[in-house]
Amino acid sequence: MTSVHKQLTARVGQPRLNAIFLDTPFGFQPNADEIVARTVTYFRQHVGCEIGLASFRHGGQATPLETERFLARLSEANYVFAGPGSPTYALRHWRNTGMRDRLAEKVDQGGCVAFASAAAIGLGAYALPVYEIYKVGEDPSWTAGLDLLGQIGVRCAVIPHYNNHEGGTYDTRFCYMGEERLRRLEAMLPDDRLILGIDEYTACIIDVEAQSVSVRGRGEVTARRHGSQRVWTRTTFPLSMLQDPSQASATTTSRPVPPPAASGALDRFNVDGLVAAILEMESVLQVRIADLGGTGERDRVRAEMRHLIVRLGELARDRGRQEVRECVAPLVDVLLSMRGAARREQRFREADRLRTILADCGVEVQDTPAGTEWSLVNA
Numbered sequence: 001m002t003s004v005h006k007q008l009t010a011r012v013g014q015p016r017l018n019a020i021f022l023d024t025p026f027g028f029q030p031n032a033d034e035i036v037a038r039t040v041t042y043f044r045q046h047v048g049c050e051i052g053l054a055s056f057r058h059g060g061q062a063t064p065l066e067t068e069r070f071l072a073r074l075s076e077a078n079y080v081f082a083g084p085g086s087p088t089y090a091l092r093h094w095r096n097t098g099m100r101d102r103l104a105e106k107v108d109q110g111g112c113v114a115f116a117s118a119a120a121i122g123l124g125a126y127a128l129p130v131y132e133i134y135k136v137g138e139d140p141s142w143t144a145g146l147d148l149l150g151q152i153g154v155r156c157a158v159i160p161h162y163n164n165h166e167g168g169t170y171d172t173r174f175c176y177m178g179e180e181r182l183r184r185l186e187a188m189l190p191d192d193r194l195i196l197g198i199d200e201y202t203a204c205i206i207d208v209e210a211q212s213v214s215v216r217g218r219g220e221v222t223a224r225r226h227g228s229q230r231v232w233t234r235t236t237f238p239l240s241m242l243q244d245p246s247q248a249s250a251t252t253t254s255r256p257v258p259p260p261a262a263s264g265a266l267d268r269f270n271v272d273g274l275v276a277a278i279l280e281m282e283s284v285l286q287v288r289i290a291d292l293g294g295t296g297e298r299d300r301v302r303a304e305m306r307h308l309i310v311r312l313g314e315l316a317r318d319r320g321r322q323e324v325r326e327c328v329a330p331l332v333d334v335l336l337s338m339r340g341a342a343r344r345e346q347r348f349r350e351a352d353r354l355r356t357i358l359a360d361c362g363v364e365v366q367d368t369p370a371g372t373e374w375s376l377v378n379a
Contacts, residue, residue: 001370004203004216005047005081005114012078012112019043019051020077024093025085025118027057039083039369046368051081059093067097074102078111082119083370088129088143091122100146107151107208116370117160120198121175123148126157126189134176140184152208153243155193156223157185162197163219166341186227194245197222201371211239218329223247325376332363336372339365 009017021039026032036053043051054073056062062070074080080103082090094100103113113123121127127145132138142157149156159182161175171178174197177185186195198204199219206213214236215221223230225245241247335354342351355365358374366373 001116001201001203001217002046002368002373004205005043005370008112008114008205009047009049009079012110013049017049017079018077019049019079019081020054020073021051022054022056022080022082022119024056025082025087025090027093028086028089032057035369039081042369051079052077054080056093056097056099059095059097071098071102074099075105077106079114080106080112081114081116083116085118086131087118087121087127088132090119091127091143091145094122094146095144100148103146103148104151107148110209113148120158120160122146122158124156124158124196125150125193128157128159128175128177128185130175130177133181140177140181140188142185142188149196149206152206152239154196154206154239155245156196156242157189157193159195159197161200162222163199165337166344168341183227186224192245193225194242195222195224196242197224201373206239206242208239212236213239213242218333328363328376332358332374336365336374340372 009019013019021036021043023032023036026035029035040051040053043049052073054070054077056067056070059067106113115123118130121130122145124145125147126142129138129141129143133140145157149158159175159177162173164172164174164176166172167176167178171180173179174182182195189195196204198221199217202215202217202219202221204213204215204221213221213232215232215234217234220231220233222232223242223245230241230247335358339351339354342348342354358365362377364375364377366375
């Protein structure tokens with residue numbers, strides 16, 4: 001989300017930007033220093049600004065002086081960023097420090113609080129214990145969040161990674177909870193609370209002064225209540241729609257009208273090459289398909305998959321009036337999802353092969369502390 005960071009730092013950076021990075025969410029990780037170094041480098045090289053560290057990795061081990069220094073850095077900054085890690089770990093060590101009050105003052109004074117992934121979960125009144133449920137096997141439940149959004153009238157639980165599909169054969173949407181567990185969690189919320197879902201590679205920018213919400217990036221922002229929802233994609237809407245949970249009771253979708261592209265825009269991108277690349281990727285998936293039943297079943301699944309991929313390519317070519325990136329994004333996302341799974345499972349040769357396939361089709365992939373980003377080099 002480089003462009004979002006650039007936009008927000010430019011907005012609050014006059015006359016001087018004072019950006020800080022909080023390391024609490026990943027403070028328990030052995031590679032915490034490495035994460036800090038990568039993040040500082042990312043902001044310097046890609047966002048074009050310096051970001052300092054406001055370190056507070058363990059509340060129980062911090063001296064009173066270290067705690068006060070941390071809070072002072074929060075008070076002085078006008079851009080506060082925090083990201084991946086464990087939401088419950090961060091909340092446990094932030095609680096009873098005065099940190100929430102400092103962030104609230106930041107919002108009141110026109111500063112920016114840019115929280116992503118695990119840190120974003122903590123912004124609502126109710127926070128999701130992701131690892132405890134998904135990895136440890138605890139029953140679905142909520143824990144107390146910072147409720148920073150409650151200060152501006154948005155009474156909610158924030159769920160990032162809302163469209164996650166890493167599970168492949170099982171449901172990992174809704175930050176790895178899946179639909180069944182999300183329904184159970186939703187039933188535990190008070191009637192006047194909603195779920196604010198944010199897709200991956202997507203920003204939900206709340207402008208308190210303008211009383212507006214902007215959605216930027218690849219995916220959608222969803223307001224869900226009692227199983228009904230509203231969905232917004234790359235648009236701006238009034239903040240009141242999140243402040244009034246009843247407005248999330250009708251299942252509707254708000255999407256922008258795609259701008260017309262220059263004639264022949266698709267010709268500048270090798271759509272056929274991209275489809276061919278995904279067909280090659282399918283051969284990598286053959287190992288997974290082999291886990292199915294007999295030969296006939298494997299052949300049927302394989303044939304259907306190839307048919308759907310070719311059809312996606314035809315649709316991308318037919319949609320000549322839309323932007324190239326919008327046309328090819330679903331296809332690129334499939335490859336990036338498979339590459340991400342391969343990297344997590346340490347199948348690095350397969351991950352490198354997928355990256356090479358993308359490069360051959362004119363897609364440049366960049367791995368950043370904020371996630372994997374891509375761009376078209378020939379479009």
